[in-house]
Amino acid sequence: MEELNLNEMLLIRREKLKKLVDEGKDPHKIENFKDVTYSKIIKDNYDEYEGKTVRVSGRIMTKRGHGKVNFMDLQDSAGRIQLFNRMNDIGEDDYEEVKDLDMGDIVGAEGEVFTTKTGEISIRTKKLTLLTKSLQILPEKWHGLKDPDLRYRQRYVDLIVNPEIKNVFVIRSKIITAIRKFLDNRGFLEVETPILNTIAGGANARPFITHHNTLDIDMYLRIANELYLKRLIVGGFDKVYEMGRMFRNEGMDHSHNPEYTAIELYQAYGDYEDMMDITENMVSTVAQEVLGTMKVEYQGIEIDFTPPWNRITMVDAIKKYADVDFNDISTDEEARKIAKEKNVEVEEEFTRGHVIAEFFETFCEEHLIQPTFIIKHPVEVSPLAKRDPEDPRFTQRFEAFVNANELANAFSELNDAIDQKSRFEDQVKAREKGDEEAQMMDYDFINSLEVGLPPTGGLGIGVDRLIMLLTNQSSIRDVLLFPTMKPVGIEKEKNME
Numbered sequence: 001m002e003e004l005n006l007n008e009m010l011l012i013r014r015e016k017l018k019k020l021v022d023e024g025k026d027p028h029k030i031e032n033f034k035d036v037t038y039s040k041i042i043k044d045n046y047d048e049y050e051g052k053t054v055r056v057s058g059r060i061m062t063k064r065g066h067g068k069v070n071f072m073d074l075q076d077s078a079g080r081i082q083l084f085n086r087m088n089d090i091g092e093d094d095y096e097e098v099k100d101l102d103m104g105d106i107v108g109a110e111g112e113v114f115t116t117k118t119g120e121i122s123i124r125t126k127k128l129t130l131l132t133k134s135l136q137i138l139p140e141k142w143h144g145l146k147d148p149d150l151r152y153r154q155r156y157v158d159l160i161v162n163p164e165i166k167n168v169f170v171i172r173s174k175i176i177t178a179i180r181k182f183l184d185n186r187g188f189l190e191v192e193t194p195i196l197n198t199i200a201g202g203a204n205a206r207p208f209i210t211h212h213n214t215l216d217i218d219m220y221l222r223i224a225n226e227l228y229l230k231r232l233i234v235g236g237f238d239k240v241y242e243m244g245r246m247f248r249n250e251g252m253d254h255s256h257n258p259e260y261t262a263i264e265l266y267q268a269y270g271d272y273e274d275m276m277d278i279t280e281n282m283v284s285t286v287a288q289e290v291l292g293t294m295k296v297e298y299q300g301i302e303i304d305f306t307p308p309w310n311r312i313t314m315v316d317a318i319k320k321y322a323d324v325d326f327n328d329i330s331t332d333e334e335a336r337k338i339a340k341e342k343n344v345e346v347e348e349e350f351t352r353g354h355v356i357a358e359f360f361e362t363f364c365e366e367h368l369i370q371p372t373f374i375i376k377h378p379v380e381v382s383p384l385a386k387r388d389p390e391d392p393r394f395t396q397r398f399e400a401f402v403n404a405n406e407l408a409n410a411f412s413e414l415n416d417a418i419d420q421k422s423r424f425e426d427q428v429k430a431r432e433k434g435d436e437e438a439q440m441m442d443y444d445f446i447n448s449l450e451v452g453l454p455p456t457g458g459l460g461i462g463v464d465r466l467i468m469l470l471t472n473q474s475s476i477r478d479v480l481l482f483p484t485m486k487p488v489g490i491e492k493e494k495n496m497e
Contacts, residue, residue, distance in 0.1 A: 009137055013102060017133045027130040033057050033108035039074070039081035042113055043121050049113040056081060056123060057108040057131065059160060060101060061138075070099065071122075074109065075163065082122040083109055089126055097130070104134030104160075152483050165478075168471045171290060172479055175467055178286040179243065179263060186278075188239040188265060193228035195221060195245070201445065202226030202384070204427075204437045205248040208258075221247035226384065226458065227445045229266050230413060233456050234448045241265035243463065250437075254475045255405055258484045261463040266413070270457035271386075272396045275410035276373055278459060279400055280307040283371070283407075287470055298403055298469055301369060309371040309400070314360050317374060322363035326356050353378025353393065368401035383423040383439060385411035400461075402469060410459040417449035 020026060037054045058076035065071050068087040073080050087095040089111075101107065111125040139161060151158040159166055180190065198217065200207035202224030212219050225242050232240050243263040250256065267274060284294045284305040294306045312320070319325045324342065329335050335355035339346045344362050346355055356378050368374070376388060377397040385395035396412035414420050424441045431438035467479045477483040 010135065013133065013135050016100060016102070017135065020130070020133070025130075027133055030129065030131055033129065033131055036076075036108070038078040039076050040078035042081060042123075043079070046113070046115075046121055051112060051114070053110065053112055053126070054123065055108065055110045058106065059134075060103050060105050060107060061160075063101070063103055068095070072101075074107070074123075075160070077166075079163075082116070082120055083111070083125050083128070084114075084116065084122045085125045085128065089124060090128065094128070098125075098128050101128075101130060102134060104136065104138045105130060106132035106134070149485060152477050153485050153488070155481055168473060168479060169481060171471050172467050174290045175286055175470060176243065176261075176463065178289045179282065179463070181289075182282045182285055183241050183265060186239070188241045188267075189237060191229070191232060191237075191240050191242055192244075193222075193225045193242055195247075197222050199440045199442050201439055201442045202228075203248075204381075204383075204439060206250050206436045208247050208249045223248050224262075224460070225264050226460070227442060229264055230453060230456065230458070231445070231448045233266050233268050234451055234453050238268040239266070252484065254477075255465060255468070257464070257476050257480060260476070260480075262460055263463055264458065264460045266456055266458045268454045268456050271412040271455060272375075272398055272410050272457055275457045275459040276309075276311070276398060276400075279373075279408050279410065279461065280305070280309045280371065282461075283466065286466075291470060296470060296472070298472055299474055301403070303370065303402060303469060305371055309373055311373045311375060311398075313376040314356060314364075314374050314378070314394075315376065317364045318356065318359045320364075321367055322359055324359065326352070326359075351378075351380050353380035357381045365401065365406075366404045368404055371400065371402050371407075373398045373400055379423075380426075382411065383427055384414055384420075386414045386416075387419070405465060406462070407465055407469075408459060408461040410457065413453065413456040413458045415449060415453035415455065417446055420449055421446050 033055070035055055036057045039056060039058070042049050042054060056074060056076065058074045060072050061075045061080065062073040063070065070085050072083040072085065074083050085095070085098050090098060108129045108131050109123060109125050110127045111123040114122060114124055116122050138157065184190070196210070197220045200220040200223050203226065205223040207220040207223050210219050210221065211217070223246060225244070229240055229242060241263060244261065245259050246262045247259050249258065252258065265278070284307055287294050287296060287305050295302055295304045315326045322342065324338060326335070329338060329352065332351045335352040336346055336350060339355050339358065342359070344355070344358050346358055350358070360374070375398045376394040377385065377399070379385075379387060379393060379395050382395040382397045385397040388394045388396050398410050399406050400408035414423070424439065424446070427439040428441050431440065464476050464479055468474070468476060471479060473479050
């Protein structure tokens with residue numbers, strides 16, 4: 001028999017559906033198939049279900065056999081179970097329709113639970129109902145696809161063919177629930193702030209721009225929710241947090257997606273030391289609750305989240321890993337000179353603080369595998385953080401690093417309205433010189449500080465990056481159900497042999 005090509009196989013499926021419709025058996029008119037039992041429950045409790053009649057539903061993943069008997073593997077959201085279809089049990093006319101089913105079809109089955117001679121728990125089908133006709137051909141193995149991005153573009157197919165990846169997203173949901181539980185139990189209130197902003201503030205990042213037709217103004221998808229949350233602290237809430245999507249119009253790589261999930265929280269009358277305590281205890285508690293351990297394996301490396309985490313200043317980290325001591329460098333000129341000697345790229349207008357930040361990124365981040373707090377950032381790169389009283393050139397800020405990637409960022413929040421306005425003005429100047437990531441002036445936020453922001457600790461955590469660590473995934477795309485992808489024609493995507 002001549003082997004059919006893909007287009008012919010797709011055509012045959014459509015013809016099968018048309019035949020059913022013409023016969024008044026359109027499966028898409030069936031409204032429901034209720035009172036089903038999941039395959040895993042049947043298998044896990046076989047002694048209870050043996051010999052009993054059950055209803056199951058799902059997708060046909062394999063099909064084999066001939067003559068008066070055939071077998072199908074039915075996949076539901078919990079696993080798979082084998083259907084034993086025999087003409088004598090189903091009836092001759094209905095059995096002919098069963099034989100005509102294809103892999104990928106969604107069916108409902110009713111039958112008796114038993115074990116085959118080979119020891120496989122199965123269902124002896126009495127009635128099999130086609131609920132949805134699949135008009136596409138499911139790939140057998142993803143590595144056979146010519147487009148490696150197709151898994152992300154057609155996640156629905158990925159979840160069918162590789163059901164084991166569903167566990168990553170089950171764990172993701174549990175992690176998010178555990179984070180909320182941790183904060184709720186400590187008196188934090190979950191709130192919602194605008195996603196559409198008239199000013200892109202709260203972080204140094206390039207925003208997405210849209211236009212509001214009625215108001216006839218440009219607006220920005222939020223790059224952070226920090227400034228709104230601090231307004232709530234001004235208004236009298238002592239502990240608030242928000243977990244949701246942020247949007248940054250920047251590069252894409254294994255740890256960056258244009259839209260991602262982050263959490264920010266703020267605690268009145270606290271500082272960055274309190275935020276370190278919350279960070280290490282929240283992450284370790286979530287790991288213990290979801291995974292049963294504070295030590296996780298990530299890409300072959302054991303990461304130990306057990307508190308307390310390491311703490312080191314940015315200047316001391318540079319001294320340790322670059323053998324340059326910025327305690328001995330006091331001027332901008334000296335800093336730029338040592339940068340050129342060490343082949344660190346700097347701009348002519350870079351201050352000592354900017355150079356320190358560049359040195360840290362160049363020489364230190366790659367060494368920070370175990371959870372580490374990098375504290376005391378230069379004021380030039382921390383426009384929203386309170387100055388360190390011991391050395392006002394630095395701030396009471398930390399970044400938490402794990403596996404050489406930033407996981408969290410936190411400050412003792414700047415509540416000096418005059419200082420904040422001056423720093424915003426510096427950011428505006430940088431923006432005018434072409435820095436698209438510099439922050440905009442936010443006069444209403446300045447006004448809120450003038451009303452009075454109490455001493456406050458603030459923290460932001462990249463939730464997707466935490467999920468990557470706790471699920472052992474090397475790419476952010478593998479923890480997002482629908483990562484951002486460049487669109488392609490659907491005809492190209494249909495190449496699924």
